[in-house]
Amino acid sequence: xxxxxxxxxxxxxxxxxxxxxxxxxxxxxxHLEQQxxxxxxxxxxxxxxxxxALRAFGNPSVVKDETRDTWGWVRLEQIARDLxxxxxxxxxxxxxxxxxxxxxALGIGATTAMFTVxxxxxxxxxxxxxxxxxxxxxxxxxxxxxxxxxxxxxxAEWKKESTHFSDLAIFSFxxxxxxxxxxxxxxxxxxxxxCSWSLFNTLGVQPVIGRVFIAEDDxxxxxxxxxxxxxxxxxxxxxxxxxxxxTIRLDAKPYTVIGVMPAWFAYPExxxxxxxxxxxxxxxxxxxxxxxxxxxxxxxxxxxATEAGAKAELSVITKRLHDEHKDDPFVSKGADTKPxxxxxxxxxxxxxxxxxxxxxxxxFIASLNVASLLVAxxxxxxxxxxxxxxxxxxxxxxxxxxxxxxxxxxxAGGIAGLLVAxxxxxxxxxxxxxMNRVDTIHIDGWAMAFAGGLVxxxxxxxxxxxxxxxxxxxILPALQEVARSHSAGQERVRxxxxxxxxxxxxxxxxxxGAGLLxxxxxxLRTVDLGCVTDNVLTMHLSLPEAAYKESASRVNxxxxxxxxxxxxxxxxxxxxxxxxxxxxxxGDSGFAxxxxxxxxxxxxxxxxxxxxxxxxxxALGIPIVQGQLFDSxxxxxxxxxxxxxxxxxxxxxxxxxxxxKHLLTIGRRPFRVVGVVGDTRFLAAQAARSIMxxxxxxxxxxxxxxxxxxxxxxxxxxxxxxxxxxxxVQQLDPELPVADVLTMDQVIxxxxxxxxxxxxxxxxxxxxxxxxxxxxxxxxxxxxxxQRTTELGVRMALGAQxxxxxxxxxxxxxRPAGVGLILGLAGGFASARLIRDLLYGVxxxxxSVFVVVxxxxxxxxxxxxxxxxxxxxxxxxxxxxxxx
Amino acid sequence: MxxxxxxxxxxxxxxxxxxxxxxxxxxxxxxxxxQQISREVLQVQQGSLYPALHRLEQRGWIKAKWxxxxxxxxxxxxxxxxxxxxxxxxxAENWNRLSAAINxxxxxx
Numbered sequence: 001x002x003x004x005x006x007x008x009x010x011x012x013x014x015x016x017x018x019x020x021x022x023x024x025x026x027x028x029x030x031h032l033e034q035q036x037x038x039x040x041x042x043x044x045x046x047x048x049x050x051x052x053a054l055r056a057f058g059n060p061s062v063v064k065d066e067t068r069d070t071w072g073w074v075r076l077e078q079i080a081r082d083l084x085x086x087x088x089x090x091x092x093x094x095x096x097x098x099x100x101x102x103x104x105a106l107g108i109g110a111t112t113a114m115f116t117v118x119x120x121x122x123x124x125x126x127x128x129x130x131x132x133x134x135x136x137x138x139x140x141x142x143x144x145x146x147x148x149x150x151x152x153x154x155x156a157e158w159k160k161e162s163t164h165f166s167d168l169a170i171f172s173f174x175x176x177x178x179x180x181x182x183x184x185x186x187x188x189x190x191x192x193x194x195c196s197w198s199l200f201n202t203l204g205v206q207p208v209i210g211r212v213f214i215a216e217d218d219x220x221x222x223x224x225x226x227x228x229x230x231x232x233x234x235x236x237x238x239x240x241x242x243x244x245x246x247t248i249r250l251d252a253k254p255y256t257v258i259g260v261m262p263a264w265f266a267y268p269e270x271x272x273x274x275x276x277x278x279x280x281x282x283x284x285x286x287x288x289x290x291x292x293x294x295x296x297x298x299x300x301x302x303x304x305a306t307e308a309g310a311k312a313e314l315s316v317i318t319k320r321l322h323d324e325h326k327d328d329p330f331v332s333k334g335a336d337t338k339p340x341x342x343x344x345x346x347x348x349x350x351x352x353x354x355x356x357x358x359x360x361x362x363x364f365i366a367s368l369n370v371a372s373l374l375v376a377x378x379x380x381x382x383x384x385x386x387x388x389x390x391x392x393x394x395x396x397x398x399x400x401x402x403x404x405x406x407x408x409x410x411x412a413g414g415i416a417g418l419l420v421a422x423x424x425x426x427x428x429x430x431x432x433x434x435m436n437r438v439d440t441i442h443i444d445g446w447a448m449a450f451a452g453g454l455v456x457x458x459x460x461x462x463x464x465x466x467x468x469x470x471x472x473x474x475i476l477p478a479l480q481e482v483a484r485s486h487s488a489g490q491e492r493v494r495x496x497x498x499x500x501x502x503x504x505x506x507x508x509x510x511x512x513g514a515g516l517l518x519x520x521x522x523x524l525r526t527v528d529l530g531c532v533t534d535n536v537l538t539m540h541l542s543l544p545e546a547a548y549k550e551s552a553s554r555v556n557x558x559x560x561x562x563x564x565x566x567x568x569x570x571x572x573x574x575x576x577x578x579x580x581x582x583x584x585x586x587g588d589s590g591f592a593x594x595x596x597x598x599x600x601x602x603x604x605x606x607x608x609x610x611x612x613x614x615x616x617x618x619a620l621g622i623p624i625v626q627g628q629l630f631d632s633x634x635x636x637x638x639x640x641x642x643x644x645x646x647x648x649x650x651x652x653x654x655x656x657x658x659x660x661k662h663l664l665t666i667g668r669r670p671f672r673v674v675g676v677v678g679d680t681r682f683l684a685a686q687a688a689r690s691i692m693x694x695x696x697x698x699x700x701x702x703x704x705x706x707x708x709x710x711x712x713x714x715x716x717x718x719x720x721x722x723x724x725x726x727x728x729v730q731q732l733d734p735e736l737p738v739a740d741v742l743t744m745d746q747v748i749x750x751x752x753x754x755x756x757x758x759x760x761x762x763x764x765x766x767x768x769x770x771x772x773x774x775x776x777x778x779x780x781x782x783x784x785x786x787q788r789t790t791e792l793g794v795r796m797a798l799g800a801q802x803x804x805x806x807x808x809x810x811x812x813x814x815r816p817a818g819v820g821l822i823l824g825l826a827g828g829f830a831s832a833r834l835i836r837d838l839l840y841g842v843x844x845x846x847x848s849v850f851v852v853v854x855x856x857x858x859x860x861x862x863x864x865x866x867x868x869x870x871x872x873x874x875x876x877x878x879x880x881x882x883x884x
Numbered sequence: 885m886x887x888x889x890x891x892x893x894x895x896x897x898x899x900x901x902x903x904x905x906x907x908x909x910x911x912x913x914x915x916x917x918x919q920q921i922s923r924e925v926l927q928v929q930q931g932s933l934y935p936a937l938h939r940l941e942q943r944g945w946i947k948a949k950w951x952x953x954x955x956x957x958x959x960x961x962x963x964x965x966x967x968x969x970x971x972x973x974x975x976a977e978n979w980n981r982l983s984a985a986i987n988x989x990x991x992x993x
Contacts, residue, residue, distance in 0.1 A: 023950075027911060027960045028934065030953075034912040035930070037955070058931030066932075070939040 024067055028060055079404065086405035096377065097409065100370045103772065104413025104458060107366030109420025110359040110765070112443075112451040116425055118356050120441040122349060126341050127264055127440070129204025130300075134340035135307060137168070137297040139318060139332035147336050149173075150297045152282070153290040154318055154332065158297070161317050164310035165299040167202040170278060171195035171268050172295055177276075178544050178737055179236070180249035189540065189739035190232065190250075191271040194278040200227075202300050203267065210244045210259030217258075218277035220284060224255035225277060230263035232273040250276070252546035252735070263439075268296055270436050290321055291330030291590075298340060311337045329604035330590050344436045350837050351758045357831075358513065361506045362765045367458040368503045369772045372496050374406060374466035376783050399467045406463030407456075414455035418443070421451065431757065465499070496780045500773070501820035507773045508824020508857055509831055510766035515849035516832055516842055517759035523841035524752045529581040530680035530688065532621035535718040536744040538580050541729065541736065542707025551636055551704040555697050557732060561710070562613065564728045570714050570721055573619035576696055577612040578708045580620065581680035582748045586610065591665035591692070593652065605652055607644070607665075608682060608689055611705045613696040617643075617677055619713050627659045627675035634695035636704070641695065642671035647679045648690035663692065683751050685840050711744075718743060758838060770860055773820075777864040781813040785872040796877040806873040813865030814858075821857055825850065896936050898979055901964065901972040904946065908963035910953060911937060937962060945971050 032053050039049035057063070090097040125131045138147040139154060150158075155170045162168070172194040179190045197213035200206075207227065217225045226248065228237070237243045247254045255276065266272060278295075279287055286292060301310060314335035325331045338346075425441055432438050548554050558576055565574040579586045589609045592599065599605070614629050616622070626649075630641040642663055649658050662670040671694065679688035697704055712721055726738050742750070749756070785792075792805055832844035842849075903909065903917045914937075915930040940946045945968035953959035964972065 023960070024934075026958070028931075030910070030957060030959050031912040031915075031930065033957075034955075056930050058929040060931065063931035063934050066935040067938045070935050070942055 020071065021064075021068070024064055028057075028063065032057060032060070079400070082400055082404035083408055086401065086408040090405060090408055093377070096373060097412075100373055100409045101412045101416060103366045103369055104410055105416035105420055106768065107359075107363035108410075108414050108417030108451055108454050108458070109424060111356075111363045111454060112417060112421040112447055113424035113428065114352070114356040114359045115450050116421065116443055116447040117428060117441055118352050119446060121435070121437045122345050122352060124437075124440065126344065128340075131341060132339070133301040133303075134203065135299050135301060135310060135337045136340050136343035137299055137314060138336040138338070139293060140315070140334035140336045141293070141332045145293075147338070148332060149293040150295050151290050151292050151332070152278075152287040152295055153292075154321060155295065155297050156288070157317050157321060158299075158314055158335075162299075162310070162313050164302060164305040164313055166302045167198050168297065168299040169196045169199035169202040170295050170297045171199055172278060172282075173268065175276075176542065176739070177250040177274070178252070178542060178735075180252065180735060187735055187737040188236075189542070189737045190273050191269065192250075192274045192276060193268055193272045194276050194281045195268075196278050199267075199275070199298075202298055204300075205261065205265055207259035208262050209241050210257070212259055213275075213277050218279045220280060222277070222280050224250070224253055224280065225258045226250065226255040227259045227261060227275040228257060229261055229265070229273045233260045250274075251542075252544035266436075266439070270434055270438065290325060291328050293330075293332075294587075299337075307337055307339070311335060329599070348435055348754075350835070351754065354513070354835055354838065355758065355761055358510060358762045358765045361510055362769055363454065363458070365503050365506050365769045365772050367462050368499050368506075369776050370406065370409060370458070371462040371465040372499045372503075372776050372779065374402070374462055375496050375499075376779060377466075402467035403459060403463035406466070407459035410455040410459035410462070413458070414451055417454075418448070418451055421447070465495070496783075497816040500776050500780055500816040501823065503769075503773045503776055504817050504820025504857065504861070505824035505827060507766065507769040508821055508853060509827040510762065510769050511853040511856065512825070512828030512849060513831055513835060514759065514763040514766035515853055516835065516839055516844065516846060517755070517762050519846060519849055520839045520842045521752065521755040521759040524684050524755050525748065527681065527684045527841075529684065529748070530622060530678050531581050532713065533582075533744040533748065535714050535716065536580075536620065537712045537714070537718040537721055537725070537741070538583075538709050538744060538747060539722075539725070539741040540707070540709055540739040543736070545706060547733075547735065548706060551697075551699050554704040554706060555635065558613065558696060560732055561728065562615070564732075565710070565712060565725055568721065568724055568728075570716060571712055572715055573615060573713045575613055575616035575619035575711050576708055577616050577711065578610045578705060579682070580709050580711055580744065580747065581682065582684055582744070582751060583682070583709065584751075585682050589665050589692070591663045594662035594664050594670055606690065607648055607692040610691055610693050611696045611698065611708065612693050616693075616711070619711055620680075622680060623678040625676045625678055627673070629675050630695050632695075632697075635697040636699040639695045639698035640669070640671055641674045643675045643677055643693040644673055645679050645688070645691040645693075646676055647688050648692065649676055651690050665692070684748055685751070685755075755838075755840070770857070773857075774860050774864040777813055777817060777861055778868065780816075781809065781865050781868040782871075784812060785809060785868045788872070789875070792872055792875070793877045793879075796875075802873040806869050809869035809872045810862070810865050813869065814861060817857070817861035817865075821854065824857075825854070828853070895979070896932070897940060898972070898975045900933070900936060900940060900962075901945065901968060901975065904962050905964055905969070905972055908949070908951075908961040910959040910961050912959075914962070940968070944968075 032050075035053035035056060036046075036049045039052050040046065044052060054060070126134070128134060137150065137155075137158065139150050140146060141148040150170065152170060155168070159168045175192045175194050176189050177192050179188045181187045195213075197215055197218035200212040206212075208230065210227075212227055213225060216222060228243070233239055233243065241260075243257050244259070245256060247256055249255070261275075286294075299310065301307070314337070318332050318335045322331045322333050422443060425443065429438055429441055543554055543557060548557065562574055562576060565571060585608065587609050588606055590604050590606055592605065614632050614634075617624065617629060625646050627643075629643060630639075634641050644658060644663075652658075653661070658673045658676060661673050663673065664670055671692075677693070680691070681688050710725070712718065712725060714721055722741050726741070729736055729738050792800075796802070796805065828850065829845065836844050899918050900914060903914050903921075909917065911933055912930075915933050937946070937948075941948055941962070945965060946962045947965050948960050948962050950958050951961050
């Protein structure tokens with residue numbers, strides 16, 4: 001137990017240092033006494049004996065010092081002393097210290113915050129049992145739909161035949177239920193997921209209370225059951241566990257609450273608030289369809305099974321189904337898989353790493369700036385240091401003081417930085433609530449350790465850089481230099497200029513990145529959706545099937561709603577549709593053209609499906625390109641007219657007049673093309689696709705569409721209409737909730753929130769870096785100017801023009817900026833390629849961005865240099881010389 | 885100051901280890917013993933013993949215990965640990981090799 005004894009000894013030395021010192025005193029006192037006793041015995045007098053003993057022993061206090069030095073922690077004590085000294089000397093220059101600490105705090109805080117986010121979201125394993133075994137399963141349709149959603153019929157075959165999985169599960173996306181109010185609560189639309197009963201077992205999660213679904217719940221004939229999320233349970237049901245076994249109404253149908261999931265559980269979507277059994281919810285036909293790609297699937301690999309093997313097996317099964325149904329072009333040819341974690345965080349991976357890199361760059365610039373400030377401070381203390389070195393101050397000792405000073409700065413910066421990180425993370429979590437796993441983000445031991453590591457790295461970097469300049473020099477020249485005050489510290493100035501170049505270079509990289517992201521975001525926002533977006537209000541409604549079973553009742557509701565809304569003062573137009581442009585893909589459908597020869601096997605026609613009332617096109621300002629619109633008499637089974645988008649004509653009727661042709665599609669009914677309208681985009685960032693507009697009141701599958709988006713256009717501020725419109729809905733059906741009341745601009749904003757977030761943050765860091773770089777330039781040039789006062793005075797006394805001095809000083813400051821800019825643009829080229837995936841409508845080497853960054857940096861650099869240069873050129877040569 | 889030269893520094897450890905290898909001793913006794921055995925040749929300042937003792941203790945080669953000395957006063961007694969014994973053997977062997985080599989050089993030239 002050697003190490004244990006040593007540790008005990010070190011701990012004793014650390015915490016009981018007074019006690020240890022006393023014992024050492026005793027030990028040495030005993031030694032001297034022994035010697036004195038012996039000396040007295042040899043015949044010396046008491047006084048003589050003592051002197052002789054001391055002579056033989058040496059200086060006791062030196063011995064004690066040296067002995068204490070061998071104790072383990074003595075170095076630490078010295079470091080603490082130096083740290084105190086450093087802090088004290090910083091205290092004497094509070095403005096410098098404050099600036100440096102602030103800069104460090106921002107850098108360390110931001111970097112720690114991003115580290116925490118990256119670690120929690122990207123690096124932590126999923127909170128499920130053995131998450132490495134979980135796979136997300138896809139269908140491979142063709143090159144355009146490589147990782148496609150699964151058809152429930154295909155999934156059923158996977159589940160039946162595959163041997164690589166211990167469990168598989170299927171679930172729906174973007175499901176919503178109308179949760180009826182009880183006891184005075186308002187009805188509410190709740191995001192949910194339908195899932196097979198095996199979902200929870202596959203993931204390996206347990207409910208907090210109650211139970212999850214069993215096979216008996218997950219059948220069409222079963223009674224309705226529902227599992228609640230923790231959030232919904234707390235918010236809506238007061239966290240009361242007596243909710244178990246009670247009935248709540250979803251879409252006006254009764255469901256028994258059987259369990260509540262833990263707070264951290266959110267799958268398949270972050271927003272899912274309740275789960276229902278999918279085979280109970282969906283129509284039998286839908287769950288058997290091989291070509292209706294609407295669902296997500298996951299699987300848990302058996303021990304020993306590999307992802308590649310599983311993928312191959314699923315592909316074989318799918319291919320067999322494809323070959324058995326050659327007449328249906330929408331059955332996939334193969335399958336694909338991804339580790340579940342990649343699927344969960346895939347979208348945010350690049351943006352988060354980009355942001356992490358940006359904060360890292362900023363921190364680097366911050367510590368460069370602090371190093372530069374320290375170097376400048378060093379200059380003013382140069383004489384003191386030289387004298388101390390001449391008097392025998394050890395080099396290591398002086399170096400240590402440098403390090404301690406920057407360590408004191410970094411520690412203060414680190415503590416403040418943790419506060420910054422804490423605030424930043426709070427802000428991040430509230431801003432990005434829709435992001436997967438965002439709820440797992442919190443500052444933990446790792447984040448603290450990371451911040452601590454940053455503190456030391458910055459301290460060593462800044463301290464060593466500034467110390468470098470001192471120890472490269474000889475003492476004598478330093479002393480002489482101080483005596484004669486011109487041409488001073490060339491070395492140090494050169495070092496600071498190099499630091500500046502690096503700062504400017506990194507700033508340029510950040511600015512280029514921010515510029516590209518910003519431009520991409522602006523492109524995204526100014527993209528023409530193909531419709532009017534000003535003063536358009538949208539809101540979601542869905543008619544519960546239980547209350548609106550008959551198609552006629554739905555038609556009645558829509559007609560009454562539209563008539564009343566159109567009658568509201570201020571309303572210019574109102575329309576009802578499945579989805580407005582910019583809101584998402586919605587659903588699509590394959591179709592055939594009756595007048596065309598049958599398509600060759602494996603070929604298909606595909607169009608996005610929208611149900612609209614005839615007023616839709618006028619309300620959203622979508623132009624009619626050709627033909628006319630269907631009228632409002634297109635109802636139920638009699639409806640047989642369709643309007644198509646220009647893109648559909650380009651794609652499927654090239655060089656042909658589409659009017660009067662028939663599309664064979666939903667329900668295999670022929671619909672006659674009566675008109676062609678302008679293209680609209682389903683998402684701002686996606687090119688327009690082929691769209692088929694069917695009459696809103698058409699009866700398909702199980703009747704008229706039971707929900708969608710109401711769009712209202714006004715000629716003034718449309719948000720004022722939100723309440724009156726909601727009141728109309730309430731009057732028509734008090735049980736019916738209205739959700740997502742948003743203006744068109746907000747709808748687009750929602751789909752571009754990521755882009756705006758990334759661009760804003762990177763821009764913020766780039767601008768902060770610009771400020772740091774500018775202040776660095778300013779500081780260095782001011783310093784150079786004061787150092788060269790005498791020289792400039794001589795020059796001017798000998799007849800140098802003020803403009804020449806100005807030019808010379810400007811050039812002095814701009815040269816390092818120029819070098820940095822060239823380096824930075826090269827770095828910008830490289831990093832722009834890395835963020836290519838995040839850019840929309842902007843090339844990585846966008847010339848205008850690079851030009852703007854150039855101009856901006858040069859202007860700022862020139863501005864930062866101008867004042868010190870101007871000051872230098874304005875000085876009185878006589879006074880400058882008298883300074884000598 | 886009583887700082888021994890590098891040669892003595894290296895050998896001082898060996899001397900201390902050897903001296904306490906038979907029985908635990910306190911500092912003064914160790915100094916005395918070294919002086920006696922080396923027949924007063926090695927005039928090390930007694931004080932320089934203590935940094936060496938504490939260093940060896942930190943390394944875990946020797947351990948210390950406060951006991952009553954022969955004069956009925958409490959003193960710190962040092963003794964070898966197992967690691968110290970191994971170290972002593974190693975250093976003694978090194979020393980033998982080195983001194984043999986030096987002897988050889990001195991006698992042949």
